[in-house]
Amino acid sequence: MFFELIATFAVGIGAAGLALVLGHLSRGRLPRYAAPILAGIAMLIYAVWSEYTWANRTLSTLPESVEVVSEVKEARFWKPWTYVVPQVTRMMVLDRAGVQTNPTAPSILLADIYLFGRWAVPIKRPQLVDCANAARADVSEAALTDPSQAEWITVGAEDPVIKALCQT
Template sequence: MFFELIATFAVGIAAAGLALVAGHLSRGRLPRYSAPILAGIAMLCYAIWSEYTWADRTLSTLPESVEVVSAVEESRFWKPWTYVVPQVTRMMVLDRAGVQTNPTVPEILLADIYLFGRWAVPVKRPQLVDCAKAARADVSEAALADPSQAEWLVVGVEDPVITALCQS
């Protein structure tokens, strides 16, 4: 967050500098207030670009084996442009390369789910998934040893994790 603030100020200073150079090259024909106006517009445009592209930029740093299973798009009243095009503020990502099975219970999958949120620390949530029952459970020591000890939550076949793991 701090680095984005610094980058926003840098964009504003650069835009103001360009306006000052353009004013000098035009021999004073540009009004003096063009530099702060251009700096403000550039800073606002950079902030909007940064908000709308954070999900793609975050995903570009992850390995090829990850897949977005759910993305939450939101609109905020203090960002009126989000009512036109909502922005992704949270996403749930599945690591396909890390999906494992237990030979004693092959119908139950163990998958790593990562939760990403704008301005939030990413969270890794290992999940047990039972495709036959369309259920998920958080991983615990007892559940890893015996999946029947897990606290299963029947989520249905429309759950994004069940759809991603069991329908493919």
């Protein structure tokens, strides 16, 4: 967040400098208040761009084996443009390369789910997935050795993780 604030100020300073150069080249025809106005507009445009591209920029740093299974798009009243085009503020990502099966329970999959949120630390949540019963469970030591010890939650076939793992 700190570096994004610095980048926003840098964009504003650059835009103000550009306005000053344009004012000099126009031999004073550009009003003096053009520099702070242009700086403010540039900083606002940069902030909006940064918010809307956050999810894609985050995904571009991840390996190709990951797949977005769920996105949360939100609109906020202090960002009126998000009512026109809501922005992605959270996403759930599945690491397909890390999906494993237990030889004693082949219908149950072990998958790493990553939860990303704007301005939040990413969270890794290993999940047991039972495709036959459309259920998920958080991984525990007991559940790894015996999946029947897991606290299963029936989520249904429409759950994004069940769809991604079981219906492909």
